[in-house]
Amino acid sequence: MSVLLEFSMFPTDQGESVSAQVSLIIAEIRASGLPYRLTPMGTIVESERLSEVLALVERCHQVLDQAGCRRVYASLKLDIRKGQSNRMQAKLESIQEKIGEVAV
Amino acid sequence: MSVLLEFSMFPTDQGESVSAQVSLIIAEIRASGLPYRLTPMGTIVESERLSEVLALVERCHQVLDQAGCRRVYASLKLDIRKGQSNRMQAKLESIQEKIGEVAV
């Protein structure tokens, strides 16, 4: 099974710029050892188990909680598919095979 | 702490109508005992703990997996706020106090 999670999480009580808090989250994701990719709108993580990515989401919230954030918002998308793996790269290649070069 | 989760989850390999599969998920949510509200676009659940709502999401996926779904998509929004509780109703009332009657 391949679980792809796209998620963003940020405090809404810390003013207009939240890159300091978001950096804490990205560091937590990087430390997880899971394959990930940072994008301008969130982070994509892949795992073979749903529980693993959800546990990571929970740890990311703990990081913000410990940093003093009182209100946190998060948005998640999950694409879970049986009998597949390493889709993070494969999904991009599948598109490029069909329509040629795209910006990634 | 109050954790509000809005989420929808559905198979994408089971054809145009997925109300049979979505019903399995709603039954799982209802059985959780957590306060919830079904909407035309998903379900809202409240808990004092993030781990509790994430565990529910995982069980909902297991239900679809056991029903033979090979590809499952989910979309989640989390609004987590310290020092508050019972926000499912309070958020609606807060809006109505400001602008009068709204459709809920």
Added chain:
Amino acid sequence: MSVLLEFSMFPTDQGESVSAQVSLIIAEIRASGLPYRLTPMGTIVESERLSEVLALVERCHQVLDQAGCRRVYASLKLDIRKGQSNRMQAKLESIQEKIGEVAV
């Protein structure tokens, strides 16, 4: 065609409580005349045309812009289905027919 939009929009530069700003958005939606339902995590709107709901999203942002918000976040889900109408109620009834009473 039936277009169901679930969306939430809020400023992230206005502090922990944003119900004043969210109220402006709900008032704009209510004034649109489209069928809608306010939930604790957003608003659901139905239309026969995608352009109509997207124009509403744009007006909602203008309202926040005019209220002095410098950074605005929004999350939208769209469920667009041909050959159907009045799905806001029908989707709920379809679930209830299958598993009995649910909290709505």
Added chain:
Amino acid sequence: MSVLLEFSMFPTDQGESVSAQVSLIIAEIRASGLPYRLTPMGTIVESERLSEVLALVERCHQVLDQAGCRRVYASLKLDIRKGQSNRMQAKLESIQEKIGEVAV
């Protein structure tokens, strides 16, 4: 003003693999001339105007409609910020300045 849109759109009535349909959407985005980046979970587009990215979303749906899709699902996130531009790259650099190298 900088409008960042992250979005994914796909048919739910066309079976387990939808890369053919998703490719049509990516081609439409690429043809728009707007700065964009394809990710394994969606596409990120930047513009100075909200109306421009919403019009693109509408065209993407038209492409799927013309390809015979009867039910289409979409998920969108918007991050709209005044007084800034070219944030697609700047947001990534801001994170890297704080915590060092990350996978992008």
